[in-house]
Amino acid sequence: MKTDTTFNLSAWSAEHLDHVERALERWVTADAPVGVDHGAPAALVEAMRYAVLDGGKRLRPLLVMAASEAVNTDSSAPTSDAALRAACAVELIHAYSLVHDDMPCMDNDVLRRGKPTVHVQFGEASALLAGDALQALAFELLTPDDEKMPATQQACLCQLLARAAGSGGMAGGQAIDLASVGVALNESQLREMHRLKTGALLQASVMMGAACGDASGVALAALKQYGAAIGLAFQVVDDILDVTADSATLGKTAGKDADQDKPTYVSLLGLERSAAFAQELLAQALQALSQSGLRNTQALQGLANMVVNRLC
Amino acid sequence: MKTDTTFNLSAWSAEHLDHVERALERWVTADAPVGVDHGAPAALVEAMRYAVLDGGKRLRPLLVMAASEAVNTDSSAPTSDAALRAACAVELIHAYSLVHDDMPCMDNDVLRRGKPTVHVQFGEASALLAGDALQALAFELLTPDDEKMPATQQACLCQLLARAAGSGGMAGGQAIDLASVGVALNESQLREMHRLKTGALLQASVMMGAACGDASGVALAALKQYGAAIGLAFQVVDDILDVTADSATLGKTAGKDADQDKPTYVSLLGLERSAAFAQELLAQALQALSQSGLRNTQALQGLANMVVNRLC
Numbered sequence: 001m002k003t004d005t006t007f008n009l010s011a012w013s014a015e016h017l018d019h020v021e022r023a024l025e026r027w028v029t030a031d032a033p034v035g036v037d038h039g040a041p042a043a044l045v046e047a048m049r050y051a052v053l054d055g056g057k058r059l060r061p062l063l064v065m066a067a068s069e070a071v072n073t074d075s076s077a078p079t080s081d082a083a084l085r086a087a088c089a090v091e092l093i094h095a096y097s098l099v100h101d102d103m104p105c106m107d108n109d110v111l112r113r114g115k116p117t118v119h120v121q122f123g124e125a126s127a128l129l130a131g132d133a134l135q136a137l138a139f140e141l142l143t144p145d146d147e148k149m150p151a152t153q154q155a156c157l158c159q160l161l162a163r164a165a166g167s168g169g170m171a172g173g174q175a176i177d178l179a180s181v182g183v184a185l186n187e188s189q190l191r192e193m194h195r196l197k198t199g200a201l202l203q204a205s206v207m208m209g210a211a212c213g214d215a216s217g218v219a220l221a222a223l224k225q226y227g228a229a230i231g232l233a234f235q236v237v238d239d240i241l242d243v244t245a246d247s248a249t250l251g252k253t254a255g256k257d258a259d260q261d262k263p264t265y266v267s268l269l270g271l272e273r274s275a276a277f278a279q280e281l282l283a284q285a286l287q288a289l290s291q292s293g294l295r296n297t298q299a300l301q302g303l304a305n306m307v308v309n310r311l312c
Numbered sequence: 313m314k315t316d317t318t319f320n321l322s323a324w325s326a327e328h329l330d331h332v333e334r335a336l337e338r339w340v341t342a343d344a345p346v347g348v349d350h351g352a353p354a355a356l357v358e359a360m361r362y363a364v365l366d367g368g369k370r371l372r373p374l375l376v377m378a379a380s381e382a383v384n385t386d387s388s389a390p391t392s393d394a395a396l397r398a399a400c401a402v403e404l405i406h407a408y409s410l411v412h413d414d415m416p417c418m419d420n421d422v423l424r425r426g427k428p429t430v431h432v433q434f435g436e437a438s439a440l441l442a443g444d445a446l447q448a449l450a451f452e453l454l455t456p457d458d459e460k461m462p463a464t465q466q467a468c469l470c471q472l473l474a475r476a477a478g479s480g481g482m483a484g485g486q487a488i489d490l491a492s493v494g495v496a497l498n499e500s501q502l503r504e505m506h507r508l509k510t511g512a513l514l515q516a517s518v519m520m521g522a523a524c525g526d527a528s529g530v531a532l533a534a535l536k537q538y539g540a541a542i543g544l545a546f547q548v549v550d551d552i553l554d555v556t557a558d559s560a561t562l563g564k565t566a567g568k569d570a571d572q573d574k575p576t577y578v579s580l581l582g583l584e585r586s587a588a589f590a591q592e593l594l595a596q597a598l599q600a601l602s603q604s605g606l607r608n609t610q611a612l613q614g615l616a617n618m619v620v621n622r623l624c
Contacts, residue, residue: 032480040479041508044487048479100444105415105436124417128440129487132412135447136478143471155466159455166448167352167360168344175356175441196353 009302013062019079020061021053023088027141028052028134040133047122047130048137052095055113059234059307060094060205061087066299067209067223070292082149083212086157089138090205093165096134097201099127101174135165156211164204173197177262185263191232193263198238199231206230206300215294222292226285230304233281237308239264240274245312282308321614325374331391332373333365335400339453340364340446352445359434359442360449364407367425371546371619372406372517373399378611379521379535382604394461398469398520401450405477406513408446411439413486447477468523476516485509489574497575503544505575510550511543518542518612527606534604538597542616545593549620551576552586557624594620 030045068083079087102109102117103124110120119127142157163169173196180193206227210220243266265274285304289297342357380395391399414421414429415436422432431439454469475481485508492505518539522532555578577586597616601609 030479033475040484041487041491043491044479044484096444100440103417103440105440125490126487128412128415128417129483129490131444132408132447132477133479133483133487135444136474136481136483139451139470139474140478143467143474145471151462151464151467155455155463155470158451158466158470159457162448162451162455163345165444166452167342167356167445169448171441171445171448172352172356175353175438175445178437178441179353179355 007298007302009299009306012299012302016062016065016079017058019065019084020058020087020091023084024052024091027088028092028137033140033145044126044129044133047118047126048134050115050121051099051118051130051134052092055115056091056095058091059303060090060201062299062303063202063205063227063230064090064209064212066303067206068212069209070223070294070297070300071210071213071215071219072296080212081146082153082157083209085141085144085149086161086208086212087205089141089157089161090201090208092134092138092141093161093170094201096131096138097165097170097174099131099134103127106174106178138165153211157208160204160208160211164200169196169200169204170198173200180263182261183263185268187268190263190265190268194232194235195228198235199228202231202234203227219292219294222288222294225288226292226300226304229281229285229288230307233278233285233304234307236265236274236278236281237310239266240271240278241310241312242266243271278308319610319614321611321618324611324614328374328377328391329370331377331396332370332399332403335396336364336403339400340404340449345452345457356438356441356445359430359438360446362427362433363411363430363442363446364404367427368403368407370403371615372402372513374611374615375514375517375539375542376402376521376524378615379518380524381521382535382606382609382612383522383525383527383531384608392524393458394465394469395521395524397453397456397461398473398524399517401453401469401473402513402517402520404446404450404453405473405482408443408450409477409482409486409513411443411446415439418486418490450477465523469520472516472520472523476512481508481512481516482510485512492575494573495575497580499580502575502577502580506544506547507540510547511540514543514546515539531604531606534600534606537600538604538612538616541593541597541600542619545590545597545616546619548577548586548590548593549622551578552583552590553622553624554578555583590620 028045028049030040030042064087065079065083068080098112099118101107102112103119109117111117118130122130138161139158142161143154165171173193176193177197185193203224206223210223215223242264265277269277282304286301289300340357340361342352342354376399377391377395380392410424411430413419414424415431421429423429430442434442450473451470454473455466477483485505488505489509497505515536518535522535527535554576577589581589594616598613601612
């Protein structure tokens with residue numbers, strides 16, 4: 001593994017976030033795509049934009065772009081259109097899941113990214129529809145009328161995203177979460193819940209980035225391990241922060257898991273062992289990268305570090 | 313246009329519905345797809361199956377398969393795997409939209425296809441998640457690990473479905489519907505609402521069927537017209553039936569639109585002119601088929617007749 005001491009994650013992230021924000025601004029609009037004869041109603045698009053724009057750490061898009069760069073041999077090449085579309089599509093799925101998750105029949109949260117949640121701002125029916133439309137838009141982004149993005153890539157990205165979002169992924173994990181309030185899960189059950197609820201989409205972000213280049217079988221297997229490790233680490237750290245951080249720092253209501261008697265890593269392992277587990281998962285992620293045969297993995301390394309050592 | 317007096321729509325539909333029911337039974341399960349290492353939680357899948365199986369007229373799947381047969385020159389060929397997947401994917405999108413539409417924050421309906429609605433049976437949170445997961449599953453079905461289904465076809469089907477389901481299609485139409493309660497729409501506004509809310513997915517069903525074969529540009533344009541005409545006709549007839557049929561016949565609550573002061577074709581044109589308009593749209597649909605250059609259009613003709621002259 002090449003260790004490039006000049007790599008600066010903050011600068012890398014700022015540059016790539018700028019691409020993502022501008023692309024989301026452009027793609028989450030009322031304009032009809034080329035070849036389609038009608039646009040979307042303004043009120044619905046306003047709720048969709050509120051849910052997506054100007055907020056969030058954009059971890060998933062950054063993972064897509066970092067993985068895409070890792071598998072592309074020309075490290076100076078700009079982010080490909082495919083990687084940018086994949087990055088935004090994953091973020092739309094993430095954003096829709098937050099909109100629905102915040103609704104009164106789910107977590108009933110009123111604060112998200114420091115703003116009123118979508119149903120508080122626009123009403124429940126609009127929040128429901130905005131989430132539904134964001135999911136569809138994710139698949140629209142992956143299937144442009146664009147010969148620069150081969151059909152094999154479009155189909156592969158749709159497959160990865162659909163599987164990660166659906167009943168065998170994120171939605172499935174949320175269903176387990178729903179059924180687990182007040183239930184004593186053991187560590188293996190808790191891990192399975194998180195692997196689906198949060199891990200599947202984080203891992204898919206990495207694999208979708210990899211699908212934007214030509215990764216070898218060895219590299220793909222390593223990236224899958226990396227994605228699994230940081231996916232779980234993200235949730236372990238989330239559980240820690242739910243206890244240690246305050247709402248202002250998190251931009252959402254802190255302490256909710258304990259209040260709702262939800263099983264967490266902290267309730268199961270305690271704070272200290274949870275923190276040690278997160279560090280162990282970071283080591284696993286970095287080891288997977290070192291065995292990937294890929295050279296340009298600095299951004300993936302940096303993002304793994306950020307996931308585990310973040311403060312919010 | 314070939315007119316085959318031996319064509320029997322009931323027999324054709326029964327045979328094709330059998331394929332669809334068996335495919336949905338097989339694909340809406342907790343089993344992980346080949347190549348994926350985890351399945352879905354049983355409770356979520358139970359709600360998904362409840363929403364999808366054993367109910368509904370399956371108009372959209374039948375349109376997919378009828379269009380697929382129309383563009384395939386060998387009329388004796390069995391339904392292709394691609395057409396069956398497309399048929400089921402469209403039905404999953406339709407089913408998810410009903411689940412979400414019935415929820416208390418939307419239409420608050422308790423009866424659907426003669427059964428308690430999903431949120432009544434499983435709770436609101438499960439209904440929300442089941443709908444979300446059904447949407448994702450639609451795109452999973454369209455992107456199998458299957459070399460029989462070329463990537464170009466997979467990508468094309470995903471594109472058609474995503475555009476029809478999203479903010480520029482079904483979800484957009486529902487948002488207009490939401491904003492139209494108690495509002496006086498003129499005919500052009502009403503038509504635009506229905507074109508998105510119901511028409512987009514019906515038209516997409518036809519176009520997805522066409523994408524499962526090799527249709528000429530002329531045929532595609534004609535099928536698009538056919539789809540637009542029956543899409544609108546379906547809604548006009550729906551508005552008529554909301555007034556003239558009872559809940560037992562409809563399998564859902566009748567008279568709701570008038571009760572909720574929603575604009576409908578009947579409130580705008582009256583019953584008689586609405587019925588005449590439906591017949592005019594049927595004539596347009598049949599004319600489009602006759603100009604398509606396609607020979608094997610009996611099923612499409614029969615389905616158009618059924619849409620307009622149905623009693624429930």
